[in-house]
C-alpha cells in the first residue's frame with residue numbers, strides 16, 4: 242500500500258462536532274453568566290434597626306436585621322432579638338419623668354451587645370408611644386412632653402443613629418400592624434388576598450383590613466402603594482377600648498348602677514366577670530383615674546370587688562360600654578364609628594392572642610368558645626390559683642373578663658359571626674417575628690418597602706438550582722458523545738491506515 246495515498250480524516254472538521262463544540266461553549270458561557278447574576282452579593286452582610294414599642298402597660302425593644310444587599314426584597318427583614326423593659330409603661334412615669342429614660346438602660350445595653358459594633362453608628366433607633374401616652378397627653382400635655390424628652394435624652398446617649406421618639410396616631414398603629422402581618426406573610430408582592438389586622442392593647446384596640454365596600458368616612462381610610470400594588474385600607478383605633486381601660490369602663494358603669502340601685506355608696510361591687518370566691522379591696526380613684534371616664538365622686542374611698550363567675554351576666558355588663566344607638570353612616574361598629582363588613586382572613590395579635598391562647602380558645606368555633614369560657618368563668622378563684630401557681634395574679638384574675646370582652650368586641654362590636662369566626666387567626670408571631678406595629682413602622686421609615694416592585698433575581702433559587710443541574714447534565718452528555726464519536730473516528734482512521 243502507498244502510505245501517502247491514505248488521508249487521515251480529521252474528526253474536528255465534521256459539522257456535527259463543530260456544532261457540539263459550539264453548544265458546549267455557549268452552554269458554559271450561559272452558566273457562568275447566570276452564576277454571576279444570581280450570586281452577585283457573595284458575602285452576606287447584615288444591617289440592623291431598633292424600634293421601641295412604648296405601650297400603655299410596658300415597653301419592648303425590638304431589634305431587626307436584614308441582608309444589606311437585599312433590603313428592598315419582601316420578607317427579608319426578621320426579628321433578631323426582643324427585650325422587655327422592666328417595670329410599667331413610660332406613661333406611668335408622669336410624676337417622675339427621669340425614670341422613663343432610665344428604665345430603658347438595661348435593654349439598650351443589651352442592644353449594644355447584640356448588634357456588631359461597626360454597625361452601631363448606622364443603626365436607626367425609633368421610639369413610638371401608643372395609647373398610654375395618648376391618654377397622658379389628653380390629661381397633662383406638659384407631663385407627656387417631659388416623659389418624651391426623657392426617653393429621647395436617654396436614647397441619644399447610645400452609639401446608634403437616633404431617629405426620634407413620638408406618640409404615633411391610632412391610624413398609624415393600625416396601618417403599620419397591617420403592613421407587618423402582610424409583609425411577614427409575604428402577601429405584598431402577590432396578587433393573593435391580604436390579612437386584616439386586629440390588635441388589642443391595654444389602652445386601645447385597632448382594626449384594619451381591605452374592605453369590599455366603600456369607606457364612608459375620610460378618617461378611616463388609608464391608601465398605600467407597595468411593590469407596585471395599590472391598597473385601600475379601612476382602619477380604626479378605639480382609644481379607651483384596650484383591655485385594661487375597658488375593665489375600668491365596665492367597673493365604673495357597675496359602680497354607678499350599684500349606687501343608683503342603693504342610693505348609698507357601694508361598699509361591695511358584685512362582679513360577674515370575676516371568679517366566685519374572688520374578693521379584693523380596691524380604691525375608687527383607681528377605677529376612675531383615667532380620662533376615659535367622667536370622675537364619679539364617692540364618699541367611700543374603697544370597696545370590695547367580689548366575684549360571681551357568671552359568663553352571660555358578664556357579657557351583658559360589657560355590652561353597656563359599647564354605644565350602638567347612634568350611627569351617622571350606613572353601618573357602624575360602635576360609638577358612631579363607620580365600619581364596612583369585615584372581609585377576608587384576620588390576624589388577631591397582642592392581648593387577643595395572650596388571652597385566647599392562655600384559655601386554649603384559639604381554634605374552636607364560636608359556640609364551643611362560649612361554652613368553654615362559661616365553664617372557666619364559673620370555676621372558683623381558689624381552684625384557678627391552685628391550677629396556675631406561676632401566673633401573675635393580676636393577669637390570672639382578669640382572664641375571664643378579658644376573654645368575655647374579646648368575644649363581645651369581635652361579635653357585637655366588629656360584627657364577626659359564627660360563620661366567619663374561623664377567619665380569625667389568633668397569632669403571636671409569623672416566622673421569627675412578632676405581629677405588631679413596630680416592624681411596619683421601621684419598614685416605612687427606612688423606605689424599605691418601595692412603591693414600585695424592585696428588580697428581582699433572574700429566577701427563583703429552586704429554579705436556578707434545577708436549571709444548573711439539568712444544564713450540567715446536558716453538557717456532560719454532550720462531552721461523552723463527543724468523546725465516543727472522536728474515539729470511533731480515530732479508530733476508523735487507524736483501521737484505514739492499517
Ligand SMILES: O=c1[nH]cnc2c1ncn2[C@@H]1O[C@H](COP(=O)(O)OP(=O)(O)O)[C@@H](O)[C@H]1O
Nearest residue numbers: 296297298299371372442443444445483592595
Ligand atoms: O402574658 C400576658 N397575658 C395577658 N395579657 C398580657 C400578657 N402580656 C401582655 N399583656 C397585656 O397586653 C396588653 C398590651 O398592651 P400595650 O402595653 O401594648 O398597650 P397599648 O397598645 O394600648 O398602648 C396589656 O393589656 C397587657 O396587660
Ligand SMILES: [Ca+2]
Nearest residue numbers: 296371442591
Ligand atoms: Ca400595643
